[in-house]
Amino acid sequence: MRWLATGMMAMTLAACGGGTPDYNRVDVPEREAEAQAAIERSVAQNGAASTARSGVPVTVPSRTAARARAFPTEFRGYWGVTDDDCELANTSATGRINIDADTIRFYDTRARVQRLVPLSPQEVVADVRIAGEGPAFERRETYRLEAGGTMLVRIAPPTTQRYRRC
Template sequence: MVRQSYLLPLFLLFGACSSESEVAPPPVDSVGEGAQADAVMADEIPRELRGTWGMTPGDCDDSRGDAKGRMEVEADRLVFYESTAMLDEISEAEPHRLIAIFEFEGEGQKWSRKIALEVEEDGQSLVRRDLDDQQLTGSLSYNRCTA
């Protein structure tokens, strides 16, 4: 029994002097080369969503004063016929999609809404959904206005 008690410290000493070192492998870079082109700023509306959108062709006509289905999407706001919505908090952002809370102001009132915006693959169609509005349960479809 006495022999075994001397062997344990000896094994520990040799283990500590081992030439093998435990080095963690280098971190794997999960971002591909093309990721920079698809990067989305965390505090802006994605570029693919920006522009002027209309629910009807008449909404794209600047000379009309009644373009009630017109929506202008800028980096930090949505501009409608009688209201403006400032970007407040982004929940989800991808190059073609955004879910965020917007602070609205218009006609003497202020309110907050969680909105989803998504551009279709063709880049010419956009769908807007008001996620927390009990009165507006469906989606609204817009077409990109040409210059």
């Protein structure tokens, strides 16, 4: 009887792959593994805080010419020099800017991004074409996020301007 129990145990182990079981191995369904990989890519590219706020893209968009010159999401929105600039009803807010995907709107001018070069998740260099009052012109500007994304520094030599998120 003892021999039968030992033989049955050996056959059971052999059927399960034999040897010592590997308790560290976890089988994950393929779709869950792909989802985890997408999360890890998003965190590596955008940072954990940004990924937590904006979520993970379901599909990876192709890099078109329009996307290549688009500001990252963290830069977009309204920014103001003073508290009054952040009052959207204030139509005379000269210190307010609005950053869209590839356009920066100032009080009386508009800058269209011609080329955007990310230096880091918090800093980009933009070649912009500015039109508004007077003849249109092009220049290179640097945009940098500070204070956890609540402050924007715009460097348009020889001027440096600081904005806060509205």
